[in-house]
Amino acid sequence: MSEINQERLIDRFMELTRIDSPSFRERDMADYLKRELERLAVVIHEDDSAARIGGNSGNLYGVLPAKGGRDRKEAAPLLFLAHMDTVEPACERKATLYDDGKIMSDGTTVLGADDQAAIAVLLEVIQELQEEGAEHPELEFLFSAAEEAYTVGLSAMDLSVFKAKEAFALDLSDKTGGYSIQEPTLLSFTVQVHGVAAHAGFEPERGISALTAAARAITRIPQGRINDHSTFNIGIVEAGTGTNIIPELAVVRGELRSTDHEEALRMYEDAVAVFREEAEKMGATMTAEKTLHLHAYHVDEDDPALKRYKHAAEKLGIETFPVATFGGSDVNVMRRNGIAGLCISGAMHKVHTTEEYTTVQELTEAAQIVRELMTE
Ligand SMILES: [Zn+2]
Structure with missing residues (x-):
């Protein structure tokens, strides 16, 4: 050689x-x-x-x-x-x-x-x-x-x-x-929570805060190292247009990884279910989409x-x-x-x-x- x-x-x-x-x-x-x-x-x-x-x-x-x-x-x-x-x-x-x-x-x-x-x-x-x-x-x-x-x-x-x-x-x-x-399987996702905008000082009763619904969901979802083969992270939250406006839209982005493909899909579905639950509790709606990057x-x-x-x-x-x-x-x-x-x-x-x-x-x-x- x-x-x-x-x-x-x-x-x-x-x-x-x-x-x-x-x-x-x-x-x-x-x-x-x-x-x-x-x-x-x-x-x-x-x-x-x-x-x-x-x-x-x-x-x-x-x-x-x-x-x-x-x-x-x-x-x-x-x-x-x-x-x-x-x-x-x-x-x-x-x-x-x-x-x-x-x-x-x-x-x-x-x-x-x-x-x-x-x-x-x-x-x-x-x-x-x-x-x-x-x-x-x-x-x-x-x-x-x-x-x-x-x-x-x-x-x-x-x-x-x-x-x-x-x-x-x-x-x-x-x-x-x-x-x-x-x-691992790696998928990223975007959740959009849709509430109702209203003036925060004049008629807050009319508003539904998309941000609050999203925040409630986020605190319920396990993050970090979930077990020895899966992780979950919410990395970006964007919401609101002004301090005197109840946020109409909250956009939440994250990713999750798992060496067990089926488990990755389950983790995603579970997280979406939590967002849906918290949105519905407040009378908000939500949509979610995922992108599978790695299998x-x-x-x-x-x-x-x-x-x-x-x-x-x-x-x-x-x-x-x-x-x-x-x-x-x-x-x-x-x-x-x-x-x-x-x-x-x-x-x-x-x-x-x-x-x-x-x-x-x-x-x-x-x-x-x-x-x-x-x-x-
Ligand atoms: Zn490289």
Whole structure:
């Protein structure tokens, strides 16, 4: 096995941190990737989802034809994915490589290792395969838009363009060797309570406060960590138009997560029932709607992608370990579409904070694992 070109990998990562790519504004990153991948002989396309999701970039996908003998050409294709977007504060990042191998931003933005560490790793490994003429099966690539916004980019994509039945996403925030064994069902909801507006001083008897009804419901609904596999949060309440007006409308938004899909749906229905009850008690009305962002999945021991990952790590002497995440990733969309996706450690820590960091060693290890997955 040949060595990873560590210097070039780090240079690539640093270069990526200079490209602003917040969710829905990934255009510069998409153009950069198109240019770089074409240079690496990866045929790259952009889907038409940009307009549908309200962004300036669609999802990029590409293919690198198999290289080698018949066994390589007939081997099942593999898909590797990374998301192009980073969370806010995402722009004008200034990354520094420290003597101990840590790479961090200047503390005013995220670093964006989530998920640009993965992009750097993929580009470096593709380049190495090319330079060395290494054998590999057909490789497919996906660089998604707006993953951080509940995976809307990939959710808007037609996944039938992919032939692979196994996919690997370097999008797990943990030390080298981790893999996600589950993701939760995640749904967000909006409840609107409709009351009756009236002047608060002249004729308060005529009014029905939508805000009071909503507040009564909110205090009755269990929130926070509900049990070891479910959470519930009301995050936004908007109501009222003036201090002298009884609020006619209250809009309540929240989200809930559960690794048990049925339980997630039940929690939602239970919450809606409480809002309905409290609204009716006061003579108000209500409507509710939910959006299902993620559908819970569990990875079995005999999952093909997991087996391949364990095998690759073992060859490199890297210990693997399961991680039960409570967030979602593009893998969730893959699994829903019949592709055995696996979310694996992607050289990132403290993601979604301005203390986010990666390390030279972990970037290198991630590249080694990807290379092994592609060529084993
Ligand atoms: Zn991510």
